[in-house]
Amino acid sequence: MVVERKMTKKFLEDAYAGESQAHMRYLIFADVAEKEGFPNIAKLFRAIAFAELVHAKNHYQALGNIKDTPSNLQVAIDGETFEVEEMYPVYKATAELQGEKEAVRSTHYALEAEKIHAELYREAKELAEQKKDLEIKKVYICPVCGYTVIDEAPEYCPVCGASREKFVVFE
Amino acid sequence: MVVERKMTKKFLEDAYAGESQAHMRYLIFADVAEKEGFPNIAKLFRAIAFAELVHAKNHYQALGNIKDTPSNLQVAIDGETFEVEEMYPVYKATAELQGEKEAVRSTHYALEAEKIHAELYREAKELAEQKKDLEIKKVYICPVCGYTVIDEAPEYCPVCGASREKFVVFE
Ligand SMILES: [Fe+2]
Ligand SMILES: [Fe+2]
Ligand SMILES: [Fe+2]
Ligand SMILES: [Fe+2]
Ligand SMILES: [Fe+2]
Ligand SMILES: [Fe+2]
Numbered sequence: 001m002v003v004e005r006k007m008t009k010k011f012l013e014d015a016y017a018g019e020s021q022a023h024m025r026y027l028i029f030a031d032v033a034e035k036e037g038f039p040n041i042a043k044l045f046r047a048i049a050f051a052e053l054v055h056a057k058n059h060y061q062a063l064g065n066i067k068d069t070p071s072n073l074q075v076a077i078d079g080e081t082f083e084v085e086e087m088y089p090v091y092k093a094t095a096e097l098q099g100e101k102e103a104v105r106s107t108h109y110a111l112e113a114e115k116i117h118a119e120l121y122r123e124a125k126e127l128a129e130q131k132k133d134l135e136i137k138k139v140y141i142c143p144v145c146g147y148t149v150i151d152e153a154p155e156y157c158p159v160c161g162a163s164r165e166k167f168v169v170f171e
Numbered sequence: 172m173v174v175e176r177k178m179t180k181k182f183l184e185d186a187y188a189g190e191s192q193a194h195m196r197y198l199i200f201a202d203v204a205e206k207e208g209f210p211n212i213a214k215l216f217r218a219i220a221f222a223e224l225v226h227a228k229n230h231y232q233a234l235g236n237i238k239d240t241p242s243n244l245q246v247a248i249d250g251e252t253f254e255v256e257e258m259y260p261v262y263k264a265t266a267e268l269q270g271e272k273e274a275v276r277s278t279h280y281a282l283e284a285e286k287i288h289a290e291l292y293r294e295a296k297e298l299a300e301q302k303k304d305l306e307i308k309k310v311y312i313c314p315v316c317g318y319t320v321i322d323e324a325p326e327y328c329p330v331c332g333a334s335r336e337k338f339v340v341f342e
Pocket of ligand 6: 313318
């Protein structure tokens with residue numbers, strides 16, 4: 001059921017990466033189309049973004065990468081930890097060295113959020129291993145920097161300064 | 172305002188790819204958590220998926236890749252055309268050569284949908300260039316294969332055979 005041969009595996013990994021980036025682009029382009037007064041083109045972008053999610057999921061499934069929740073949380077922890085300890089510190093230092101202010105900002109915002117993500121996923125994994133769910137009601141995300149906080153949004157985002165009413169809530 | 176130096180540019184492109192794939196993984200893991208009886212862990216995955224979207228969007232913006240709708244549609248057309256004419260034919264042929272049935276299926280499903288996506292984006296671009304919106308009411312997506320159809324879902328998906336009531340509607 002799961003792909004074994006190396007070339008097919010490599011191609012499915014590349015296809016997963018490509019589908020994920022297409023999905024993301026279309027969600028970004030949908031917001032632009034909406035703002036520019038093309039609501040139906042925005043709808044098309046969002047619908048096709050979902051089709052790309054279906055493709056990405058099919059490839060990911062064929063690769064045998066969809067496991068149970070504790071294992072999925074470990075994949076999440078490993079990804080966030082790599083970003084916090086290696087990837088974003090290098091990217092941010094490079095942007096500083098090269099005087100690229102926009103990139104300093106976008107990598108700094110990501111780095112700060114990933115630290116919180118790693119911690120939240122660690123808590124979730126401990127509970128999931130005991131078959132327990134997280135005890136949370138709401139998750140708030142800052143739409144400017146991705147800052148993530150449980151149950152109550154701060155008056156101002158501690159990372160980028162965005163005000164409370166801008167936060168997006170998941171409940 | 173837009174990143175100029177090559178190393179910073181390369182790193183932002185890699186960060187965009189990484190964030191897009193993390194976003195996708197977390198949406199997939201959220202569905203698993205939901206099914207396994209962890210609704211709050213599912214909520215955390217979905218919220219953090221949105222935080223990764225914010226990061227991807229910030230990097231994409233810093234790269235100067237967010238333009239107006241006709242230009243965004245051209246990027247979409249180019250991506251879909253590459254997938255239809257080069258990428259998926261090669262990936263599918265490789266999966267067939269190597270007898271990897273799951274990968275034959277997931278690449279076949281994607282290839283068929285991308286043909287439709289390229290066509291729909293072409294129509295949208297022609298209209299957007301004349302400042303006109305698409306005249307559509309609904310977009311239906313097959314959640315098994317990503318087949319995409321305007322305004323009415325078929326009784327059975329012509330690509331994978333899924334029945335009409337499974338289709339996801341964007342309206
Ligand atoms: Fe796709
Ligand atoms: Fe993260
Ligand atoms: Fe923020
Ligand atoms: Fe991120
Ligand atoms: Fe597509
Ligand atoms: Fe289908």
